[in-house]
Amino acid sequence: MAFDAAKDRQFKVVGTRPRRPDGIDKVTGKAQYGADMSAPGMLHGLVLRSPHPHARIVGIDASAALDMAGVKAVVTNADLAEPEDDFYRDIKDNVLARDKALYDGHAVAAVAATSLEIALAALDRIEVEYEVLPHVTDVDAAMAPDAPVVQPGRADETVPSGHSENVTGYWQFGHGDPEGGFAKADKIVERSFKTAATHQGYIEPHACLGSMTSDGKGELWCCTQGQYMVRSTCAALLGMDASQLRVTASEIGGGFGGKTTTFIEPVALALSRKCGRPVKMVMSREEVFRATGPTASSSIDVKIGMTSDGKVTAGAATLRYQGGAFPSETVLFGAQSAFAAYDLEAVRTEGFSVLTNRPKEAAYRAPGAPMAVYAVESVVDELCQHFGLDPFEVRLKNAARKGTLSSYGPTFDEIGLVATLEAAQAHAHYSAPLGPNQGRGISCGFWFNFGGNTCVSLNVNDDGTVGVTEGNPDIGGSRASISMMAAEELGIPYEKVRTVVTDTNSLGFNDVTDGSRVTFAVGLATINAARAAKAEMCRRVAKLWGLEEDAVKWENGAVVPAGPNAGKHESMSLAEIAAIADQTGGPIAGHHETNADGAGVSFGVHICDAEVDPETGATKVLRYTVFQDAGKAVHPDYVEGQMQGGAVQGIGWALNEEYIYGDDGKLQNPGFLDYRVPVASDLPPIDTVILEIPNPGHPYGVRGVGETSIVPPLAALSNAISRAAGIRLAELPMSPPRIRAALRG
Amino acid sequence: MSGIVVSTTVNGDPQDFVCAPGETLLHALRDRLGLTGSKEGCGTGDCGACSVTLNGRLVCSCLVLAAEADGAEIGTIEGVAEAGKLHPLQEAFIEHAALQCGICTPGILVAAKSLLERNPDPTDEEVRYWLAGNLCRCTGYDKIIRAVQAAAAQMREETHGV
Numbered sequence: 001m002a003f004d005a006a007k008d009r010q011f012k013v014v015g016t017r018p019r020r021p022d023g024i025d026k027v028t029g030k031a032q033y034g035a036d037m038s039a040p041g042m043l044h045g046l047v048l049r050s051p052h053p054h055a056r057i058v059g060i061d062a063s064a065a066l067d068m069a070g071v072k073a074v075v076t077n078a079d080l081a082e083p084e085d086d087f088y089r090d091i092k093d094n095v096l097a098r099d100k101a102l103y104d105g106h107a108v109a110a111v112a113a114t115s116l117e118i119a120l121a122a123l124d125r126i127e128v129e130y131e132v133l134p135h136v137t138d139v140d141a142a143m144a145p146d147a148p149v150v151q152p153g154r155a156d157e158t159v160p161s162g163h164s165e166n167v168t169g170y171w172q173f174g175h176g177d178p179e180g181g182f183a184k185a186d187k188i189v190e191r192s193f194k195t196a197a198t199h200q201g202y203i204e205p206h207a208c209l210g211s212m213t214s215d216g217k218g219e220l221w222c223c224t225q226g227q228y229m230v231r232s233t234c235a236a237l238l239g240m241d242a243s244q245l246r247v248t249a250s251e252i253g254g255g256f257g258g259k260t261t262t263f264i265e266p267v268a269l270a271l272s273r274k275c276g277r278p279v280k281m282v283m284s285r286e287e288v289f290r291a292t293g294p295t296a297s298s299s300i301d302v303k304i305g306m307t308s309d310g311k312v313t314a315g316a317a318t319l320r321y322q323g324g325a326f327p328s329e330t331v332l333f334g335a336q337s338a339f340a341a342y343d344l345e346a347v348r349t350e351g352f353s354v355l356t357n358r359p360k361e362a363a364y365r366a367p368g369a370p371m372a373v374y375a376v377e378s379v380v381d382e383l384c385q386h387f388g389l390d391p392f393e394v395r396l397k398n399a400a401r402k403g404t405l406s407s408y409g410p411t412f413d414e415i416g417l418v419a420t421l422e423a424a425q426a427h428a429h430y431s432a433p434l435g436p437n438q439g440r441g442i443s444c445g446f447w448f449n450f451g452g453n454t455c456v457s458l459n460v461n462d463d464g465t466v467g468v469t470e471g472n473p474d475i476g477g478s479r480a481s482i483s484m485m486a487a488e489e490l491g492i493p494y495e496k497v498r499t500v501v502t503d504t505n506s507l508g509f510n511d512v513t514d515g516s517r518v519t520f521a522v523g524l525a526t527i528n529a530a531r532a533a534k535a536e537m538c539r540r541v542a543k544l545w546g547l548e549e550d551a552v553k554w555e556n557g558a559v560v561p562a563g564p565n566a567g568k569h570e571s572m573s574l575a576e577i578a579a580i581a582d583q584t585g586g587p588i589a590g591h592h593e594t595n596a597d598g599a600g601v602s603f604g605v606h607i608c609d610a611e612v613d614p615e616t617g618a619t620k621v622l623r624y625t626v627f628q629d630a631g632k633a634v635h636p637d638y639v640e641g642q643m644q645g646g647a648v649q650g651i652g653w654a655l656n657e658e659y660i661y662g663d664d665g666k667l668q669n670p671g672f673l674d675y676r677v678p679v680a681s682d683l684p685p686i687d688t689v690i691l692e693i694p695n696p697g698h699p700y701g702v703r704g705v706g707e708t709s710i711v712p713p714l715a716a717l718s719n720a721i722s723r724a725a726g727i728r729l730a731e732l733p734m735s736p737p738r739i740r741a742a743l744r745g
Numbered sequence: 746m747s748g749i750v751v752s753t754t755v756n757g758d759p760q761d762f763v764c765a766p767g768e769t770l771l772h773a774l775r776d777r778l779g780l781t782g783s784k785e786g787c788g789t790g791d792c793g794a795c796s797v798t799l800n801g802r803l804v805c806s807c808l809v810l811a812a813e814a815d816g817a818e819i820g821t822i823e824g825v826a827e828a829g830k831l832h833p834l835q836e837a838f839i840e841h842a843a844l845q846c847g848i849c850t851p852g853i854l855v856a857a858k859s860l861l862e863r864n865p866d867p868t869d870e871e872v873r874y875w876l877a878g879n880l881c882r883c884t885g886y887d888k889i890i891r892a893v894q895a896a897a898a899q900m901r902e903e904t905h906g907v
Contacts, residue, residue: 020839027834027838027847028826035775203786671791672789673789680874680881681874686885
């Protein structure tokens, strides 16, 4: 759907900062999240998890647990249906292990009992006989030909020969002649990087309440980024029709990609099916760390050639991502995004996807991009340092722009990278003085953005207010933005619109809240639904006035006569039309269903000042500014919020967060004490500059803004530390011990 | 399983409940009294989503046994607004967009209220250190600090009439 032609359009609602509709519920404790729901007769479900990183399950004997008073059901993998395709079979074998436990914390069985205490005691009475197998948790070790094989027979035909069976996928992107390009360079830098797995770290653990009746109907309440995805998955894993399962999304306590998944939901339904009572399941934080979420860890080689005046002559990268115990494709996004900010004559990237004995990787905000861009932006910065060139000048000299053949194939349309770089370069932050042990780093970031399957229903109420029904969980204020776009389009105040997120029975399929898609795609569908309602109102009024439909038009929230032959009529407002709808044909509504494209790629630039303590190796972020192209910022507060939140997650990734596995293959830090996410006292204010380069694919020019902001911090910090302390680390996180070791040579 | 009878005052109202010996105050509040505004993010006192006051002291209710609360006065997020009127902190959090998903918000509001009762005019650094035990993964804390300071200024103005 194209950008509205009138580029000088004056928005009335879009671009303002009204209060979010769910604000009061969320500041008073009334909002209901996953764990806040209960049901009469409810049981409590718990999961038994493997203590081994890799083990054959010889047998499971639950009889002693089932003999306990208060224990109502035990389920294993055998209690689930057998889906035909690999996608659902992998989810099935992840939510309850089939014949092997594939990682420390892999679910093996689950129990439902009348109290949590009884359920906990019952877990101890489920006897599992394991045959422990050799394991591998490091990506490079897992690629070696003699590595323990996590799952045999899963490699794509695309994988080059000579690798372990753990290598399941291989992708290549690029154009031009890299070798010829490198030959033209005055300097080539080639470096290898490693990045640790990080967790999305949402504060709300996964939680659900499932209930099935003996006639096969199911009800499920859960915290998720996509109730329709949960319905599809649970229906496949339980062997039931989608129509028989209604999924309602609770308020969601953070997701960042990590709740585009199912873990306990099908298990709760399977337990409920077995005993006929509702079953509530809530993960502990330890379970969240051991068995959900994390992003890929990576091993990346980058080679870049540059002339002495800062022109990049060629770039190449080899990326190896481990995605845990099941095949994943996240490295594809890394290989595509690594050089996306650059207009290159010659570029080549390749990506290997690798199995290890770790939890199945889940999407995390711009999945796959942060580590790839970190590696490239670090090498670009090293070349800038080598030649003594300004890092902004070099990036501007090589920046992707409209018409650039991107490193991953498409040719870019209107993109905001150059404007964003120029804004950052001109900002006072970039020229502010620095003290001793302080350095300033910059980095670009990129994300594709996504549109996807979307349905919206918009109802005009008889009092002139409007209800919008959409199907995407509101993860950061999207209900406000959707109401704003409806109000803008209909010419009524924001306060007259109420947007609700509905269950799976009330709309067609909606893709999950991911890919920074909601404000873009649900907004687009809302605008179209509003236009459909306006067209209907025009038809109603034309009929009232005895005119042809083209003799009226919608203007400033009302129908007015149009054209020379329309005659004189008093305009009719939305409220006036709504009040007599019962006399003009009945209720007025508009709806729109689409698989939206045109999301428009997103670029950001971050400037970071950091101070490195030469004694402890600790890094303090002193000042941080985020510049990002939002296309059109619908609710600027929440756009800024996305920019700030993503930046801080990236800062955590850069400095502290990591999954630490021991030689025994067990996760050593499954808690917030030892997996340390940034806290308030770690951070300075996060300043933001929103740029608005309209996205040609949206009527208001909106682009997704949610993900790009996590991409630049990794290199921005690394580049700042390099300039502050004279050391360039090639491994994340840059925790105090690593920096201290590097400082001591 | 023998239950323990506990008599408390919650948000000013008398509340009795029966709990198991090993049950946390957080679980009693949520599951026995239906006060689900306090959240369990970790169960180990690291995230602060379960912050309540116990006899005026800010605590993680996941680290307090329910039985310990006998005779105590407990303050939860449900008692921060009075008779439907939002506390200035609650107003400021909405006005300054200081929440995204909102799961950490109850704990942060209870903690911030406790700070402002002790220190009505904190520096940004004091706010950041006081809230260092309350994890927020969405906002990067920037708007939270601004909202707390805006509420503090508003409350000082109401107190002093300036």
